[in-house]
Amino acid sequence: MRSMLKASIAAFATTAILASSAFAAGHSEKLTGDLKIFLDTSNPAPRATFEGLIEDFQTMHPDLNIETTIIDREAYKTQIRNFLTANPPDVAAWYAGNRMLPYVEPGLFEDVSDLWDDELSTQLASTKSAMTLDGKQWGVPYSYYHWGIYYRKDIYEQYGLSEPKTWDEFKANCQTLLDNDIKCFTIGTKFLWTAAGWFDYLNLRTNGYEFHMALTNGEVEWTDDRVKQTFANWRELIDMGAFIDNHTSYSWQEALPFMVQGDAAAYLMGNFAVDPMQTAGLTDDELDFHQFPMIVEGIPMAEDAPTDTLHIPANAANKDNARAFLRYVTSADVQTEINGQLGQLPVNNQSSVNQDDKFVVEGFEMLNNASALAQFFDRDAPAEMAKAAMEGFQEFMVRPDNLDTILNRLERARQRIY
Amino acid sequence: MTTALPQTEYDPPKSSWWRRNQIGISPWLFLAPGILFFAFYVIFPIFQSFNVSFYDWDGLGDAEFVGVENYQELYWDDAFYTSLWNNLLWLVLYLLAIPGGLFIALFLNQTVTGIRLYKSLFFFPFVISQVVVGLVFTWFYDPTFGLLNSIIGTFGMGPINVLGDENYVTYGIILAGLWPQTAYCMILYLTGLNAVDPEQVEAARLDGAKGARMLWYVILPQLKPATFIAFVVTIIGALRSFDLISIMTNGGPFGESRVLSFYMFEVALSEYGFRMGYGAAIAVVLFLIMLIFIAYFLWSMYQEERTR
Numbered sequence: 001m002r003s004m005l006k007a008s009i010a011a012f013a014t015t016a017i018l019a020s021s022a023f024a025a026g027h028s029e030k031l032t033g034d035l036k037i038f039l040d041t042s043n044p045a046p047r048a049t050f051e052g053l054i055e056d057f058q059t060m061h062p063d064l065n066i067e068t069t070i071i072d073r074e075a076y077k078t079q080i081r082n083f084l085t086a087n088p089p090d091v092a093a094w095y096a097g098n099r100m101l102p103y104v105e106p107g108l109f110e111d112v113s114d115l116w117d118d119e120l121s122t123q124l125a126s127t128k129s130a131m132t133l134d135g136k137q138w139g140v141p142y143s144y145y146h147w148g149i150y151y152r153k154d155i156y157e158q159y160g161l162s163e164p165k166t167w168d169e170f171k172a173n174c175q176t177l178l179d180n181d182i183k184c185f186t187i188g189t190k191f192l193w194t195a196a197g198w199f200d201y202l203n204l205r206t207n208g209y210e211f212h213m214a215l216t217n218g219e220v221e222w223t224d225d226r227v228k229q230t231f232a233n234w235r236e237l238i239d240m241g242a243f244i245d246n247h248t249s250y251s252w253q254e255a256l257p258f259m260v261q262g263d264a265a266a267y268l269m270g271n272f273a274v275d276p277m278q279t280a281g282l283t284d285d286e287l288d289f290h291q292f293p294m295i296v297e298g299i300p301m302a303e304d305a306p307t308d309t310l311h312i313p314a315n316a317a318n319k320d321n322a323r324a325f326l327r328y329v330t331s332a333d334v335q336t337e338i339n340g341q342l343g344q345l346p347v348n349n350q351s352s353v354n355q356d357d358k359f360v361v362e363g364f365e366m367l368n369n370a371s372a373l374a375q376f377f378d379r380d381a382p383a384e385m386a387k388a389a390m391e392g393f394q395e396f397m398v399r400p401d402n403l404d405t406i407l408n409r410l411e412r413a414r415q416r417i418y
Numbered sequence: 419m420t421t422a423l424p425q426t427e428y429d430p431p432k433s434s435w436w437r438r439n440q441i442g443i444s445p446w447l448f449l450a451p452g453i454l455f456f457a458f459y460v461i462f463p464i465f466q467s468f469n470v471s472f473y474d475w476d477g478l479g480d481a482e483f484v485g486v487e488n489y490q491e492l493y494w495d496d497a498f499y500t501s502l503w504n505n506l507l508w509l510v511l512y513l514l515a516i517p518g519g520l521f522i523a524l525f526l527n528q529t530v531t532g533i534r535l536y537k538s539l540f541f542f543p544f545v546i547s548q549v550v551v552g553l554v555f556t557w558f559y560d561p562t563f564g565l566l567n568s569i570i571g572t573f574g575m576g577p578i579n580v581l582g583d584e585n586y587v588t589y590g591i592i593l594a595g596l597w598p599q600t601a602y603c604m605i606l607y608l609t610g611l612n613a614v615d616p617e618q619v620e621a622a623r624l625d626g627a628k629g630a631r632m633l634w635y636v637i638l639p640q641l642k643p644a645t646f647i648a649f650v651v652t653i654i655g656a657l658r659s660f661d662l663i664s665i666m667t668n669g670g671p672f673g674e675s676r677v678l679s680f681y682m683f684e685v686a687l688s689e690y691g692f693r694m695g696y697g698a699a700i701a702v703v704l705f706l707i708m709l710i711f712i713a714y715f716l717w718s719m720y721q722e723e724r725t726r
Contacts, residue, residue, distance in 0.1 A: 074689075077689040078687065078688060078689055081477065081478065081692075085478060102476065102478075102692055105479065106476070106478040106479040108478065189670075189671075190667070190668060190670055191668060192670070245561065245577075245579070246561040246562065246577075246579040246582045247582070248579070248581075248582035248583075248670055248671035248672075249559075249560065249561055249579055249581050249582035378690070383689070383690040383691070383692060384690060384691070384692070384693070386690055387684075387690035387691070391670075391672045391673055392672070394670065394671060394672050395671070395672035398582075398584075398671060398672070409496070416491075
C-alpha cells in the first residue's frame with residue numbers, strides 16, 4: 001500500500017515536471033481549468049493584499065477558474081492537516097523551516113525543486129535553505145518580516161535615553177524607566193510564542209546562531225551551561241521587574257495597550273505589530289524601532305525573520321496552474337507590490353521595499369547585514385519540542401526559581417522527541 | 419380419471435414472514451437508526467481509541483505499535499497529574515451548583531408580580547454560549563482593567579491575577595462555569611417544586627414542621643428525581659469543561675489549568691500536537707473515570723425501576 005502510494009507520488013512528480021517544462025516553453029500561454037487556493041491571510045491588510053493579487057492573476061488568465069478560501073489564521077493551523085489529506089487545494093499557505101516537516105514527511109507537500117531553477121534560486125537565495133528539507137524544496141516564500149524592539153521614542157527622549165547597542169546600555173535604559181514607574185517591556189504570554197521571541201534573541205546574542213540551531217535541532221542538552229547562561233541573562237531582566245505584571249493573562253494584542261498608554265516603553269515583536277500600534281494612535285514620532293542589542297561581544301548578530309510561504313499539496317488536482325501561480329507570486333514585481341501592501345519584506349532580491357515605511361526600510365537593512373536568519377523558535381524546533389519549551393519559558397518568566405525543574409523537563413522531552 | 423376433490427383440509431390464511439414477525443421486529447426497526455449511529459459514533463470509537471492508544475501515530479503516516487509505552491509515559495508526565503487533579507477539582511466543586519440552584523429555586527418559588535421576569539433573568543446565563551460566559555469572566559478577572567480588581571481595590575486589597583496565577587486559575591474558571599450550571603440546576607428544581615404535593619406540606623405544617631426541618635424531611639425527599647438529574651448533568655458538565663478553559667486561559671499559565679479533555683486535545687489535535695496515540699491514552703483514562711459515573715447512574719436507574 002505504502003509503496004504503491006510512493007510510486008504514484010513519484011509518477012505524479014515526473015508528469016508534473018514534464019508538464020511544467022512544457023509550460024515554461026510557452027510562458028505567455030493563457031491558463032485554463034481550475035485553481036483552488038487556501039490561504040490563512042485573515043487579518044485585514046493581508047486579506048486585501050491577496051485578494052488584489054489573485055484578481056491580477058485572474059486578469060492575466062481570464063479563462064482560469066480561481067476559487068479562493070481564506071481561513072482564520074489560528075484555525076488554519078489545525079485545519080491544514082485535514083484538508084491536505086481529505087480535500088486538498090492546489091495552493092496552500094504555510095510556514096518555512098521545520099514547521100513544514102509534519103507535511104513533508106508523510107508526502108503531503110509536493111516537491112517543487114523544479115521551480116527553483118538557477119534564476120529563482122539566486123533571486124530567493126536568502127530563504128532557500130529555509131525551504132529545503134532532504135535536499136529538495138517544498139514551497140516558495142512570498143514574504144518575510146523582521147523582529148526587533150519597537151519602542152516609544154517620545155518616552156525614551158523624555159528620560160534622555162538612546163537606542164541601546166549593548167546589553168549594559170539595555171539594562172541601564174530599563175533601570176531609568178523603572179525608576180520612573182514605567183515598565184521596560186510589554187508582553188502577553190497567554191499563547192506562549194511571544195516568550196519564545198525573547199528566548200530566541202537572548203540565545204542568539206548569548207550563544208550565537210550555530211548554537212541556537214543546534215539546540216532547536218535537538219543536538220544540545222537543555223541542561224547545558226550555555227543554555228543556563230541565556231536564562232541567567234533573561235533572569236536579570238525578570239529580577240529587575242522589566243516586564244509588565246500579569247503577562248500570562250494577555251495575548252500579544254491585549255498587551256499592546258500598555259505600550260500605547262505609555263505604561264510600558266517597548267515591545268519585542270515582529271513587524272506585524274506596527275499596524276495595530278499605528279491604528280491605536282501611535283505616530284511615527286512616538287514609535288520607533290531598534291535592533292536587539294549585542295550581549296556577548298564577538299558573536300555575529302543573527303536575526304529572527306519568519307518566512308511565510310506557499311505550497312502545492314501532493315494530492316492537488318491542478319498542479320500546473322498552481323506552479324504558474326507560485327512562479328507569479330515569486331516574481332520581483334509582484335513581491336514588491338504585495339509586500340508594500342503587507343508592510344513586510346519581499347524575498348526576491350530584485351524587488352524593492354517601500355521607502356516610505358521607516359520600519360520596513362530599517363528592518364530590510366538590518367536583515368541584509370545579519371550574519372544569519374533564524375525562522376522563529378516554533379518553526380526551527382519541531383512542534384512538540386516547541387510547545388514544551390515555550391511553556392517552560394512562560395513558567396520561567398513567572399517563577400524563575402523553577403529553572404532547574406523546567407530544564408530537566410525539557411531535557412526529558414528532547415530525548416523523547418528527537 | 420380423477421376429479422379435483424374439494425379441499426377439505428384447513429388451510430391457514432396466507433401470511434407472509436413479515437406479518438408473522440411484525441410485532442417482534444418493529445421495535446428493532448424503530449431503534450435501528452439510533453443503534454446504528456450510536457454504535458458507529460460512540461461504541462466503535464471507544465474501541466478504536468483503546469486500540470490507537472497502543473500505537474505511536476501522527477494521524478497521517480504509518481502507525482507504529484509501541485505497547486503500553488504511551489501509558490508508561492503518562493505515568494511520568496507531570497502535566498497529566500496536573501490535569502487529573504484539576505479534573506477532580508472540577509468534579510467536586512462543580513457540585514456546588516446543585517445546592518446553589520436549589521436555594522435560588524426556593525427563593526424564586528413564590529408568586530409576586532414579575533416573578534416570570536426574575537426567573538428568566540436567573541436562567542439567562544444558561545442560555546448564552548459558554549464562550550460568552552468565558553469572555554465575560556475573563557474581562558471580569560482582568561488584573562489591570564477588570565471589575566473584580568476594581569472592587570477589591572476599593573477595600574485596599576492588592577490586584578489578584580486570577581487567570582494568570584497557577585494557584586487560583588482553576589478555581590476562577592470553575593466559578594465561571596458555576597454561573598450557568600447553577601442556573602440549569604435552578605430550572606430543574608423549579609419544575610421539581612411545582613410537583614411537590616401541597617397536602618404533604620400542609621400536613622407537615624400542622625405537625626409543626628417549618629424552616630430547615632420542613633426542607634430536609636418533606637421537600638427534599640420529594641425533589642429526589644430532580645436532584646438525580648441535576649447530579650447527572652453537573653457531573654457531565656464538569657467532565658466536558660473544555661470550552662471555558664480553552665477560551666479563558668488556553669490551558670495556561672504553563673498548563674496549570676488543563677483538564678484531561680483539554681490536555682488530550684492539545685496533545686493530539688492542536689497546533690503543536692500530532693500524537694494520536696498519546697492523546698488516545700489520555701482519552702482512555704478519561705473514559706475510565708467516566709465509566710465509574712456511568713456505572714453508578716445505570717445502577718441507580720436500575721434500582722429505581724425495580725422498586726417501582
